[in-house]
Amino acid sequence: MEYDFDQIIERRGTCSLKWDRYAGADIIAMWVADMDFRSPPGVMEQLTDRIDHGVFGYTTAPKELNDVIVKRLQDKYGWQIEGDWIIWLGDLISALHLSCRVAAGDGDEIIIFSPVYPPFFTSPAKTQKLTSIPLRRQNDRCTFDLESFKNAITPKTKLLLLCNPHNPVGRVYDRDELDAVTDICMENNITICSDEMHCDLILDNKKHIPTATLSPQAAANSITLYSPGKTFNLAGLNCSMAIIPDDKLRNNFKKQRSGNVPWVNILGYAATLAAYRDSGQWNKELIEYLRRNRDIVEDFIAGTRQLSMDRIEATYLAWIDVSKLNLADPQAFFEKAGVGLSDGKDFGSGDHMRLNFGCPKQTLIKALERMKTAIKQTGR
Ligand SMILES: Cc1ncc(COP(=O)(O)O)c(C=O)c1O
Numbered sequence: 001m002e003y004d005f006d007q008i009i010e011r012r013g014t015c016s017l018k019w020d021r022y023a024g025a026d027i028i029a030m031w032v033a034d035m036d037f038r039s040p041p042g043v044m045e046q047l048t049d050r051i052d053h054g055v056f057g058y059t060t061a062p063k064e065l066n067d068v069i070v071k072r073l074q075d076k077y078g079w080q081i082e083g084d085w086i087i088w089l090g091d092l093i094s095a096l097h098l099s100c101r102v103a104a105g106d107g108d109e110i111i112i113f114s115p116v117y118p119p120f121f122t123s124p125a126k127t128q129k130l131t132s133i134p135l136r137r138q139n140d141r142c143t144f145d146l147e148s149f150k151n152a153i154t155p156k157t158k159l160l161l162l163c164n165p166h167n168p169v170g171r172v173y174d175r176d177e178l179d180a181v182t183d184i185c186m187e188n189n190i191t192i193c194s195d196e197m198h199c200d201l202i203l204d205n206k207k208h209i210p211t212a213t214l215s216p217q218a219a220a221n222s223i224t225l226y227s228p229g230k231t232f233n234l235a236g237l238n239c240s241m242a243i244i245p246d247d248k249l250r251n252n253f254k255k256q257r258s259g260n261v262p263w264v265n266i267l268g269y270a271a272t273l274a275a276y277r278d279s280g281q282w283n284k285e286l287i288e289y290l291r292r293n294r295d296i297v298e299d300f301i302a303g304t305r306q307l308s309m310d311r312i313e314a315t316y317l318a319w320i321d322v323s324k325l326n327l328a329d330p331q332a333f334f335e336k337a338g339v340g341l342s343d344g345k346d347f348g349s350g351d352h353m354r355l356n357f358g359c360p361k362q363t364l365i366k367a368l369e370r371m372k373t374a375i376k377q378t379g380r
Pocket residue numbers: 033090091092093094117163167195197198227229235240
């Protein structure tokens with residue numbers, strides 16, 4: 001390994017959202033989705049160069065950046081895009097909000113599959129209706145409940161907010177699953193906003209399939225969200241994109257963006273360029289490291305009677321069923337044990353907790369040991 005992911009970097013006292021929640025307490029932060037690793041060296045060099053220039057005015061994307069992304073999506077996912085399909089945005093939460101306003105109007109309906117990343121619930125406008133369809137468990141994995149999906153569709157349904165790979169259940173959806181959902185959308189004139197932010201973090205031997213590659217019709221009716229934020233640990237630098245093949249949809253999206261959401265951060269562009277252009281080996285080694293952490297979490301869960309979990313095919317997020325512990329407040333229980341997890345309630349399932357294993361192995365093992373001791377003490 002060329003890169004050292006074992007190195008423990010102190011984040012307490014650095015205004016880290018994740019760690020400062022527990023300032024002054026002995027609680028290992030494993031909640032919000034950023035990692036405790038340094039970003040790739042190439043990113044740091046590019047940032048240093050930008051800072052040395054010393055002028056931090058409004059900025060546009062470097063021309064080279066769009067070319068780098070076009071090549072990356074072609075090489076990694078066989079998706080041939082045009083550079084000018086890319087719309088730059090500070091963050092993907094804004095992109096979810098914009099998608100709801102561009103693809104659906106007042107009184108229209110938007111569908112999501114839950115549990116899911118909490119802003120999916122809050123992105124529709126107050127004048128729109130959100131319908132949440134629970135994912136169905138089949139053969140120990142979550143998948144789309146197609147019957148419920150079809151039954152939920154009305155003439156007012158205009159948009160599906162899809163998450164693939166899916167935060168928090170860790171699924172990388174197969175082609176037949178995606179085809180089935182997309183076919184239903186196309187038959188009913190439903191646009192798909194496909195949030196593919198976690199697609200460069202596939203841990204299993206599976207291929208990510210961008211929704212827009214499924215058919216020309218899917219491409220023409222999709223907004224794909226993509227960003228280096230999770231993969232290269234750049235969430236604090238605010239640089240993301242929506243990729244929209246259809247001219248009309250793209251122009252409407254641009255109009256909505258204008259004056260409503262912030263510009264991309266100047267350092268975000270610099271970091272994104274270095275991440276996508278220069279940091280392939282780092283990305284590869286990160287995935288190897290995360291895969292081993294995933295295996296540690298899976299072995300730990302398998303060794304308990306009280307916890308269970310499905311396979312994590314992608315992301316650094318473990319979605320753990322804690323219902324057998326029968327706890328009134330699982331988050332408080334684990335915090336008392338010294339581990340800060342995300343509360344499943346926020347994602348739409350109070351039976352689960354989400355554990356972020358994007359951290360050095362030593363930190364992960366310490367947290368799991370604390371969880372084990374606390375579970376034992378319940379006597380359940
Ligand atoms: C699926 C998904 N979409 C969007 C986001 C938020 O992205 P951003 O930080 O660019 O707003 C996250 C963050 O965890 C996420 O998991």
